Amino acid sequence: MSLMPIPPVMDDDADASSRPTPILAVPIPEAARQPLVLWVENLSVSFDGFKALDDVTLTLDRGELRCLIGPNGAGKTTLMDCITGKTRPDSGQVFLDSRLTDLTKLSECRIAELGIGRKFQRPTVFQGHTVYENCELALKGKKGVFRTLFARLSGAERKRIDEILELIGLAEHAGRQAGLLAHGQKQWLEIGMLLAQDPKVLLVDEPVAGMTHAEMERTADLLKSLAGKHTIVVVEHDMEFVRSIARRVTVLHEGKVLADGPMAQIQKNPRVVEVYLGE
Amino acid sequence: MIARLREMHAPRAWALLAGAALATTLLPFLGLPDHLVPLFGKFLCFGIAALAMDLVWGYAGILSLGHGLFFALGGYGMGMYLMRSIAGEGVYRSNLPDFMVFLDWKELPWYWHGFQSFPFAIAMALAVPGLLALVFGWFAFRSRIRGVYFSIVTQALTYAATLLFFQNATGFGGNNGLTDFKRILGWPLHAPETRRLLYVASAIALVGTYLLCRFVVTSRLGRVLTAVRDAELKTRFCGYESTNYKVFVWTLSAVLCAMAGALYVPQVGIINPSEMQPSNSIEMAIWVAVGGRGTLGGALLGAWLVNGGKSWLTSAFPSAWLYAFGGLFVAVTLFLPRGLVGLLPKLKLGVGRLAGQLRPGRQT
Numbered sequence: 221m222s223l224m225p226i227p228p229v230m231d232d233d234a235d236a237s238s239r240p241t242p243i244l245a246v247p248i249p250e251a252a253r254q255p256l257v258l259w260v261e262n263l264s265v266s267f268d269g270f271k272a273l274d275d276v277t278l279t280l281d282r283g284e285l286r287c288l289i290g291p292n293g294a295g296k297t298t299l300m301d302c303i304t305g306k307t308r309p310d311s312g313q314v315f316l317d318s319r320l321t322d323l324t325k326l327s328e329c330r331i332a333e334l335g336i337g338r339k340f341q342r343p344t345v346f347q348g349h350t351v352y353e354n355c356e357l358a359l360k361g362k363k364g365v366f367r368t369l370f371a372r373l374s375g376a377e378r379k380r381i382d383e384i385l386e387l388i389g390l391a392e393h394a395g396r397q398a399g400l401l402a403h404g405q406k407q408w409l410e411i412g413m414l415l416a417q418d419p420k421v422l423l424v425d426e427p428v429a430g431m432t433h434a435e436m437e438r439t440a441d442l443l444k445s446l447a448g449k450h451t452i453v454v455v456e457h458d459m460e461f462v463r464s465i466a467r468r469v470t471v472l473h474e475g476k477v478l479a480d481g482p483m484a485q486i487q488k489n490p491r492v493v494e495v496y497l498g499e
Numbered sequence: 500m501i502a503r504l505r506e507m508h509a510p511r512a513w514a515l516l517a518g519a520a521l522a523t524t525l526l527p528f529l530g531l532p533d534h535l536v537p538l539f540g541k542f543l544c545f546g547i548a549a550l551a552m553d554l555v556w557g558y559a560g561i562l563s564l565g566h567g568l569f570f571a572l573g574g575y576g577m578g579m580y581l582m583r584s585i586a587g588e589g590v591y592r593s594n595l596p597d598f599m600v601f602l603d604w605k606e607l608p609w610y611w612h613g614f615q616s617f618p619f620a621i622a623m624a625l626a627v628p629g630l631l632a633l634v635f636g637w638f639a640f641r642s643r644i645r646g647v648y649f650s651i652v653t654q655a656l657t658y659a660a661t662l663l664f665f666q667n668a669t670g671f672g673g674n675n676g677l678t679d680f681k682r683i684l685g686w687p688l689h690a691p692e693t694r695r696l697l698y699v700a701s702a703i704a705l706v707g708t709y710l711l712c713r714f715v716v717t718s719r720l721g722r723v724l725t726a727v728r729d730a731e732l733k734t735r736f737c738g739y740e741s742t743n744y745k746v747f748v749w750t751l752s753a754v755l756c757a758m759a760g761a762l763y764v765p766q767v768g769i770i771n772p773s774e775m776q777p778s779n780s781i782e783m784a785i786w787v788a789v790g791g792r793g794t795l796g797g798a799l800l801g802a803w804l805v806n807g808g809k810s811w812l813t814s815a816f817p818s819a820w821l822y823a824f825g826g827l828f829v830a831v832t833l834f835l836p837r838g839l840v841g842l843l844p845k846l847k848l849g850v851g852r853l854a855g856q857l858r859p860g861r862q863t
Contacts (some may be wrong), residue, residue, distance in 0.1 A: 304736060328735035337736070344733045346726040353722055363738045365747045369720040372503075417737060 263312030274475035285447035290472035337419030343406035347399030356411035387414040543701035549760035549802035557792030560728030563652030567779035572759025576624025578677035632753030664772035675773025791838025
């Protein structure tokens with residue numbers, strides 16, 4: 221399994237202003253020079269009058285590791301639902317990689333195929349299948365009915381699964397039924413399945429819920445090692461964990477982006493302290 | 500190719516399977532009394548229907564309470580051939596089937612044309628239920644109707660069809676259905692040789708159905724189906740359009756069930772709307788529940804045990820059957836959620852423990 225070639229991350233925002241505007245008759249395909257990978261623009265969703273998301277706009281840099289925090293009901297999960305096609309927003313758009321297709325019009329599976337992977341809040345693995353089969357099902361590739369009927373794992377795919385199992389520390393559990401794994405192992409398996417899917421953007425909802433301290437550290441290392449190759453968004457309540465991985469943090473509150481910036485700055489933001497961080 | 504066969508079964512299981520298939524197929528020539536041949540042939544057809552049911556329910560988690568409809572539609576297709584192939588030999592010596600003469604119809608309805616041809620009739624017997632399942636499944640699954648709601652809709656569908664077929668105006672013999680068959684492909688239906696051949700055809704169809712089902716459930720597609728059963732949303736986020744998978748397995752199952760119905764009718768000699776009654780579909784679900792859903796062998800075992808019990812009880816204690824049947828369903832639901840097949844590991848454990856205790860000088 222080959223990883224998608226990732227265009228080099230472009231200059232920081234600071235240099236952007238000093239860069240001369242290119243004068244070209246034919247526009248360069250945006251994906252090729254785009255430092256951004258995901259755009260969420262003016263997204264609004266309401267459920268029975270309750271505004272779960274209220275005009276949310278945010279962008280992700282290619283290869284960054286972003287943390288999304290906020291109190292319960294701030295709209296974090298709803299935002300992920302909108303990006304992955306589970307919930308249709310009332311208004312607003314989501315673009316991946318190039319600004320050509322609006323993801324809010326597509327089905328969950330089409331969005332997954334385009335390159336957005338998602339880990340659920342509660343670890344969701346295929347309980348009846350073995351760990352190995354879980355990875356097999358997640359593998360990137362064509363996923364049509366008839367192709368799947370005759371599909372067989374290629375040598376490269378087997379190697380890829382072995383690598384992933386090694387990485388998530390479940391190699392010796394490959395033949396075990398996923399439903400029998402411990403909670404933390406299920407969390408890892410789900411992350412492993414995301415890796416098998418090889419998405420451009422990984423949305424990871426509460427990856428360390430229910431993990432021991434040691435498991436948490438390993439998860440932090442894993443996520444940090446994946447950043448760069450993939451763009452990762454982590455939703456997490458555990459502030460210690462967020463501090464250990466975050467470079468840039470976005471705070472949601474009552475369906476709006478309350479603050480956005482480096483961790484150190486966010487921690488000092490009086491509004492954030494007031495509504496979320498407390499103490 | 501070889502590797503794929505090994506995935507379906509271990510070599511020893513293949514050998515066992517081949518032996519069982521051969522023995523089943525040749526049973527009428529190995530001393531099965533002639534009067535039991537149609538009964539056993541009927542059981543084979545029920546076995547096919549049970550496999551079809553297990554494919555959607557056991558593996559894909561879609562509980563259909565309307566499979567009797569597909570079974571009956573397949574049966575009607577065959578029945579139409581059997582009626583048309585003996586045109587002019589009925590009681591009224593008319594070119595039309597007897598019930599049409601009786602209703603004073605002058606012309607054959609358009610949808611009866613072509614059924615004098617065996618290949619056409621067989622194609623229709625499979626295609627019409629298949630198409631119905633495809634359209635119904637597509638709308639239902641696309642609207643994300645699932646679980647008990649889906650089951651209820653299937654039950655309503657088969658009930659509606661029963662009412663429709665009960666009417667004389669529908670053109671399938673109403674209440675009485677289609678009967679008084681004489682020959683199939685020129686062979687007299689009541690001759691023992693014909694019955695044996697029909698039995699053999701059913702056995703071959705059953706073996707074919709088993710192999711096909713086994714191929715499907717051991718493929719990646721089979722694993723996707725089980726994944727859809729266990730966590731549908733997750734499969735969608737993995738990039739699988741779960742609707743297509745459900746429509747596929749649903750339609751395949753309906754076609755297999757229709758084939759069972761088409762083989763069933765010449766062996767029992769009649770097809771009428773009571774075959775579509777909701778209770779028949781529920782019975783199919785019970786066969787699979789009793790045997791053990793999610794295992795093909797379990798579905799077969801359930802179909803045969805329940806129907807064997809039914810044949811015996813309805814003749815020995817006619818009034819007791821329904822109570823026994825209801826009791827069986829309650830007992831299985833309460834005590835054997837995985838069916839009789841679910842008992843096997845426990846049985847092995849028990850025997851092992853017993854053996855361990857009997858062995859001298861060893862504590863367990």
